[in-house]
Each structure stands twice: as C-alpha cells, then as structure tokens.
Amino acid sequence: MDILKPTESELEILQILWQNGPSSVRFVNEELTKQREVGYTTTLKLMQIMFDKKLLSRTEEGRYHLYKAEIEEEATQINLLEKFVDATFRGSAMKLVMQALGNHDSSKEELEEIKKLIESKMQK
Amino acid sequence: MDILKPTESELEILQILWQNGPSSVRFVNEELTKQREVGYTTTLKLMQIMFDKKLLSRTEEGRYHLYKAEIEEEATQINLLEKFVDATFRGSAMKLVMQALGNHDSSKEELEEIKKLIESKMQK
DNA sequence: TTTCGATTACGAAAATTTTCGTAGTAAAAT
DNA sequence: ATTTTACTACGAAAATTTTCGTAATCGAAA
Numbered sequence: 001m002d003i004l005k006p007t008e009s010e011l012e013i014l015q016i017l018w019q020n021g022p023s024s025v026r027f028v029n030e031e032l033t034k035q036r037e038v039g040y041t042t043t044l045k046l047m048q049i050m051f052d053k054k055l056l057s058r059t060e061e062g063r064y065h066l067y068k069a070e071i072e073e074e075a076t077q078i079n080l081l082e083k084f085v086d087a088t089f090r091g092s093a094m095k096l097v098m099q100a101l102g103n104h105d106s107s108k109e110e111l112e113e114i115k116k117l118i119e120s121k122m123q124k
Numbered sequence: 125m126d127i128l129k130p131t132e133s134e135l136e137i138l139q140i141l142w143q144n145g146p147s148s149v150r151f152v153n154e155e156l157t158k159q160r161e162v163g164y165t166t167t168l169k170l171m172q173i174m175f176d177k178k179l180l181s182r183t184e185e186g187r188y189h190l191y192k193a194e195i196e197e198e199a200t201q202i203n204l205l206e207k208f209v210d211a212t213f214r215g216s217a218m219k220l221v222m223q224a225l226g227n228h229d230s231s232k233e234e235l236e237e238i239k240k241l242i243e244s245k246m247q248k
Numbered sequence: 249t250t251t252c253g254a255t256t257a258c259g260a261a262a263a264t265t266t267t268c269g270t271a272g273t274a275a276a277a278t
Numbered sequence: 279a280t281t282t283t284a285c286t287a288c289g290a291a292a293a294t295t296t297t298c299g300t301a302a303t304c305g306a307a308a
Contacts, residue, residue: 007264007265007266008211008265009265009266010265011211011212012211015211015214019214024285025285025286026284026285038267039267039268039269040268040285041267041268041269041270041286042266042267042268044285044286044287045266045267045268045287045288046265046266046267048286048287048288049265062275063273063274063275063276063284063285063286064284064285064286065285065286074223076212077212077213077219077220077223078223078227080208080212081212081220081223081224081227082227084204084208084212085224085228087132087135087136087139088135088200088201088204088205088208089201090139090143093224093225093227093228093230094228094230094234094237094238095201096201096205096220096224097221097224097225097238098237098238098241099198099201099202099205100205100209100217100220100221100224101217101221101238101241101242101245102241103202103205103206103217104209104217104218106217106218106245108246110218111242111245111246112246113218113222114218114221114222114225114238114242115239115242115243115246117222117225117226118225118235118238118239118242119239121225121230121235122232122235122236122239131294131295131296132295133295133296134295148255149255149256150254150255162297163297163298163299164255164298165256165297165298165299165300166296166297166298168255168256168257169257169258169296169297169298170295170296170297172256172257172258173295186304186305187254187255187256187303187304187305187306188254188255188256189255189256249308250307250308251306251307251308252305252306252307252308253304253305253306253307254303254304254305254306255302255303255304255305256301256302256303256304257300257301257302257303258299258300258301258302259298259299259300259301260297260298260299260300261296261297261298261299262295262296262297262298263294263295263296263297264293264294264295264296265292265293265294265295266291266292266293266294267290267291267292267293268289268290268291268292269288269289269290269291270287270288270289270290271286271287271288271289272285272286272287272288273284273285273286273287274283274284274285274286275282275283275284275285276281276282276283276284277280277281277282277283278279278280278281278282
C-alpha cells in the first residue's frame with residue numbers, strides 16, 4: 001500500500017535509477033559505494049525486495065538484469081513532501097518554505113523563478 | 125549521536141511537547157491517541173527511551189513525571205529539512221520550494237511574506 | 249491502615265529495515 | 279571441455295524501531 005513511501009535505502013536506489021535510467025545492480029551498487037560502503041549482495045537484495053514490491057521492474061539483458069524505477073520521481077517527491085511537512089512542520093508548508101529559503105543559498109535566477117511562481121499564485 | 129534525527133514516533137512526541145510545553149506521559153498519550161491508537165505503556169516506553177537519549181528531560185511532580193523537550197523545534201526542523209532535501213530532492217532546496225508552493229494552497233499574506241524574504245535575499 | 253487507582257520500571261516480543269554469507273547458474277576465458 | 283568470473287537466488291542474521299504485558303511503587307481515598 002505504501003508504495004509511495006520508500007524507505008531511506010530504497011530512496012537512495014530510486015535516485016540512482018531516476019538519474020541514470022535503467023541500470024544493473026552492479027552499477028547501482030557502485031554509485032551507492034561512492035557515498036558509503038555497501039556490499040553488493042546488500043544492494044542486490046534490496047533491489048529484489050523493491051522488485052517484489054513493484055517499486056522496480058526489470059528485464060533480462062543477457063546474463064544480468066536491468067532494473068527500472070516503476071514510480072515517478074515527481075509523484076514520489078510530492079508524496080514524501082506531504083508527509084514530511086505534516087511530521088516536521090505540523091502541516092505548514094509555508095513554514096517549511098521559509099525555513100528552506102532562509103537556510104540555503106540560492107542564485108538570483110532561482111529566486112526570480114520562485115518570485116514569478118508566487119506572483120502568479122497571488123493573481124488568483 | 126544522531127540526537128537531531130529523531131525517529132518518526134519520537135518526532136510525534138516532540139511535536140506534542142513543543143506545542144504544549146512540559147507534559148505528563150498521560151497527556152502525551154492522549155494527544156497521540158487523537159491521531160491513532162497507541163497504548164499507554166508504548167508511549168511511556170518511548171518517552172523513557174527518549175529520556176535516556178537526552179532528547180527529553182524530566183522532573184518529578186508529585187507522583188508523576190513531567191517531560192520536557194531538550195532539543196529545539198527550529199534546530200530540529202532545520203536539521204531534518206537538510207537531510208530531507210538531500211535524500212528526496214538530491215540537495216536542491218529550490219526544487220523542494222517550488223514543489224511545496226505548487227502543491228499547497230497558501231494565503232495572500234503568506235505569499236506576501238515569502239515574496240518579501242525573496243526580495244531581501246535578491247538585494248545581496 | 250488498608251485498599252484502590254494511576255503511574256513508572258523493566259524486559260521482552262513483534263515488526264520493520266538493513267546487511268550479508270553461501271550456494272547455484274550461466275556466460276566468457278582458457 | 280574445464281575453469282574462472284560475474285551474476286542471481288535464497289535465507290537468515292543483525293540492527294533498529296515500535297509495541298505491550300507484568301510487576302513494582304506511591305499517593306489518595308475509604
């Protein structure tokens with residue numbers, strides 16, 4: 001049911017697949033290892049579990065499997081964001097936005113973009 | 125060490141303490157129960173664990189304990205936000221902000237506030 | 249003072265998530 | 279054809295988080 005609430009490790013794997021497209025376990029594991037030590041079979045097992053949960057699909061390519069994310073990045077982000085706002089900011093998206101803007105540097109272009117979005121929302 | 129990364133259940137308890145100030149286990153449990161069924165001893169045990177971890181402090185008030193959050197709401201939010209942005213938006217706070225603004229309704233006043241913050245940041 | 253009721257202490261079980269060892273398999277290299 | 283290499287499958291262990299039953303404690307009520 002909670003297909004849209006992947007665990008932290010699952011999310012790490014999804015990120016790699018979203019960024020690189022369908023990949024082998026080997027590749028995913030190598031990407032993960034750039035951040036921290038992870039055993040190959042650990043990654044394999046996780047991806048098999050995710051396959052069972054239908055978070056991933058896979059195709060046989062010769063003698064190995066190519067795994068593909070079966071949930072969309074943006075839909076997942078929206079879903080996780082919703083839960084995060086509730087749990088951490090008691091549902092106040094505004095508080096989160098203020099906090100995020102306050103604590104992260106951003107370029108003029110990015111700020112301009114956000115400003116435009118706000119202005120368009122204020123029209124309504 | 126991960127004092128600023130409370131678990132989900134711990135965060136629920138912290139929210140209640142942040143909102144209501146120092147409280148008894150009974151009170152916290154009643155608040156939790158408003159959202160979902162939780163046994164009294166479950167809440168008690170969690171708060172005792174949090175006490176051991178120094179997430180909470182407590183004082184004896186007659187025959188019961190008054191528990192108090194020992195970590196600050198805002199510091200915790202900032203910390204969790206940081207991790208969330210990394211895990212879910214690959215570190216792009218802007219993407220998160222756009223997503224949050226796009227998917228949550230907000231009042232003119234709130235939007236105005238954000239706009240002001242952005243304009244002040246654009247000055248620099 | 250005794251009983252009752254509410255609370256805390258403690259330990260263990262259950263559930264979830266993460267890790268990894270071992271064995272089996274098949275293609276590639278020798 | 280045999281060996282080596284690189285995978286996958288499987289199951290179980292470890293670690294973490296959550297839940298709760300039972301016993302002990304202590305103040306309040308009778």
